[in-house]
Amino acid sequence: MKKEQAIAIDLGGTNLRVALVTREGGIGQRIKVPSQERLDEALLGAVKELLNDGVAGIGIGVAGLLNRERTAVEVSPNIPAIEGAPLVERLRDKSGLPVYIENDANVAALGESWLGAGRDFRNFVLFTLGTGIGGGIIHDGRLMKVEAELGHMSIIANGVKCSCGNYGCLESYAAGKAILGFAVTALEHDAESVLRNFHQGNIYKLTPEDIYTAALDGDILSRDVLREAGRYLGVGLANIINICSPEAVILAGGLVGAWNIYIHEAIREASRRAFKQLFEKVKIIPSSLGDNAGIVGAACLVFRNAEAG
Amino acid sequence: MKKEQAIAIDLGGTNLRVALVTREGGIGQRIKVPSQERLDEALLGAVKELLNDGVAGIGIGVAGLLNRERTAVEVSPNIPAIEGAPLVERLRDKSGLPVYIENDANVAALGESWLGAGRDFRNFVLFTLGTGIGGGIIHDGRLMKVEAELGHMSIIANGVKCSCGNYGCLESYAAGKAILGFAVTALEHDAESVLRNFHQGNIYKLTPEDIYTAALDGDILSRDVLREAGRYLGVGLANIINICSPEAVILAGGLVGAWNIYIHEAIREASRRAFKQLFEKVKIIPSSLGDNAGIVGAACLVFRNAEAG
Numbered sequence: 001m002k003k004e005q006a007i008a009i010d011l012g013g014t015n016l017r018v019a020l021v022t023r024e025g026g027i028g029q030r031i032k033v034p035s036q037e038r039l040d041e042a043l044l045g046a047v048k049e050l051l052n053d054g055v056a057g058i059g060i061g062v063a064g065l066l067n068r069e070r071t072a073v074e075v076s077p078n079i080p081a082i083e084g085a086p087l088v089e090r091l092r093d094k095s096g097l098p099v100y101i102e103n104d105a106n107v108a109a110l111g112e113s114w115l116g117a118g119r120d121f122r123n124f125v126l127f128t129l130g131t132g133i134g135g136g137i138i139h140d141g142r143l144m145k146v147e148a149e150l151g152h153m154s155i156i157a158n159g160v161k162c163s164c165g166n167y168g169c170l171e172s173y174a175a176g177k178a179i180l181g182f183a184v185t186a187l188e189h190d191a192e193s194v195l196r197n198f199h200q201g202n203i204y205k206l207t208p209e210d211i212y213t214a215a216l217d218g219d220i221l222s223r224d225v226l227r228e229a230g231r232y233l234g235v236g237l238a239n240i241i242n243i244c245s246p247e248a249v250i251l252a253g254g255l256v257g258a259w260n261i262y263i264h265e266a267i268r269e270a271s272r273r274a275f276k277q278l279f280e281k282v283k284i285i286p287s288s289l290g291d292n293a294g295i296v297g298a299a300c301l302v303f304r305n306a307e308a309g
Numbered sequence: 310m311k312k313e314q315a316i317a318i319d320l321g322g323t324n325l326r327v328a329l330v331t332r333e334g335g336i337g338q339r340i341k342v343p344s345q346e347r348l349d350e351a352l353l354g355a356v357k358e359l360l361n362d363g364v365a366g367i368g369i370g371v372a373g374l375l376n377r378e379r380t381a382v383e384v385s386p387n388i389p390a391i392e393g394a395p396l397v398e399r400l401r402d403k404s405g406l407p408v409y410i411e412n413d414a415n416v417a418a419l420g421e422s423w424l425g426a427g428r429d430f431r432n433f434v435l436f437t438l439g440t441g442i443g444g445g446i447i448h449d450g451r452l453m454k455v456e457a458e459l460g461h462m463s464i465i466a467n468g469v470k471c472s473c474g475n476y477g478c479l480e481s482y483a484a485g486k487a488i489l490g491f492a493v494t495a496l497e498h499d500a501e502s503v504l505r506n507f508h509q510g511n512i513y514k515l516t517p518e519d520i521y522t523a524a525l526d527g528d529i530l531s532r533d534v535l536r537e538a539g540r541y542l543g544v545g546l547a548n549i550i551n552i553c554s555p556e557a558v559i560l561a562g563g564l565v566g567a568w569n570i571y572i573h574e575a576i577r578e579a580s581r582r583a584f585k586q587l588f589e590k591v592k593i594i595p596s597s598l599g600d601n602a603g604i605v606g607a608a609c610l611v612f613r614n615a616e617a618g
Contacts, residue, residue, distance in 0.1 A: 065584065065586050065587070068432075068554070068556070068590070074586050075586055123455070135552075139448065139453055139455070140454070144448055145449070146432070146448070146553050146554045146555075147551065147552070147553075147554040147584070147587060148552055148553075149552060149584065150552060152551045152584065153548040153551060153552060154464055154544050154547065154548055154582065155463055155464065155465075155466045156464075156465060156466050156467075157464045157465050157482075157541060157544045158465075164584060165581070165582065165584075165585070166547060166551075166582040166583070167582065173466075235463050235466045238463065238475060239462040239463055242456065242458040242461045242462060242475075243444075243456070243457055243458060243459060243462060243552075244455050244456075244457075245377070245455045245456040246455075247377070272474070273463065273474065273475040273476065274475070275374065275456070275458065275473060275474075276474070277374050277384055278374070278456060
């Protein structure tokens, strides 16, 4: 009997989730798990709860660096419990099923390729735009098994030091933490802005959403900050367009909500920078799966690998 | 009868060449063609001279942007005669053989993958380091059909304007024209250097080779200039390591001769910037085919495509 379901584990964002997904991409029962200690026990418990005879395998998307064989996580600063092979092996032993693992942004790209905004493209690059920036590359219809750490390409060689050790990383200038940093620095230097009215005047509690809200209300500082981050994002988009000449760039993550100012500016900047012949052919579009890309992509890992093997 | 030869056309550098190559990679008869006008007639003539019953097809490596289907050159500033499909079609009509075409740096990567420094790697990135910088990416043993314009990733977002329209391109800081630019600017500002003794004191006739020669003789300006360009090259290497997590980076082109200063500095800088776990696993090595990579790779286009069907 062909097994029609996968157990998908999304360890990408702050909401860690386990779900049953059908071969058509339908998402069934979901379980949220805590991100704190005992994550491994919580995952094993959730998998046990969802396990049934129709499950073909377990797919995991996780924030971290994978080994080249894509069988284990080498480094995962946010989810140390997943480092090394123990959890993968325990899941395999407990379930008796194959377990596949990939980087969370790679899994999101796979999800968009299977059922989302990437369905119609054989070649696209996905950027996840949140606190930081991640990426995944689909080439010739298949997920490239590479780290695709797009947020850690240096776009300002002598720029600010990043937590990764590099200088001038794209995500230090173009992601959520940059947007907040630009705004807070300006506010500390007495810039005028309605942002002072948020959170009882505590500027250190501002979020990128606050800044987008204020920008849509016409707040000049907020608009400037989003445009500046957008221009830097455009530098990264142009670099990837010149390197990968994709048919599409798909933008995912919380910041995509700020499309009208931040993303518009990024596209404009990329159009000034990328090779004209390549920019004319690339579509820059939002993710269509949103938060579900990770779950759907993790299930896709199972179905594609099962077919290939 | 299995056809055992390919006609390989190398339109990459300044020496344009046509050669017979065997299925084992042996290079037979070669013909140089002029790069000036009437290139198409010269190529047709050379192909006619080499054509025999054992030829499986014609492979072309050319400096320029290809269309997505890799059937024609869209833009080739140095070799306008090759733009559009007419030359490819004429070669096909005259020879009755399949004609395959690719970007010159992509073809060099394919050559290194087949018979050169990339033989032992399923995943590597090739940089061509000359006046400018080109690239080719081998993923999972196959050439990625992308532009891989590595020289035109911006590493200094607000840097100097490049002829491509972008700002702060890697090749503006890390290739031959940058090395010359740094040196000439310093000499114009009265820097002391033995470079003044070259070319009867005409600093505008200096070449990157002159600068490397002087550097090996201990000339401080020359060493500084090569180190500076090397550091910028290291930024580009780190970016590609973080994005593509390759097993190897292969460095080709004339500047590889300056390994001991320029490339050493680039590797050192990349080691400071790339993700530690990725840098530890990547080998950074010189091309082993040198000038023949283009010819060998163009022949490989024929044999691989013929096998693929």
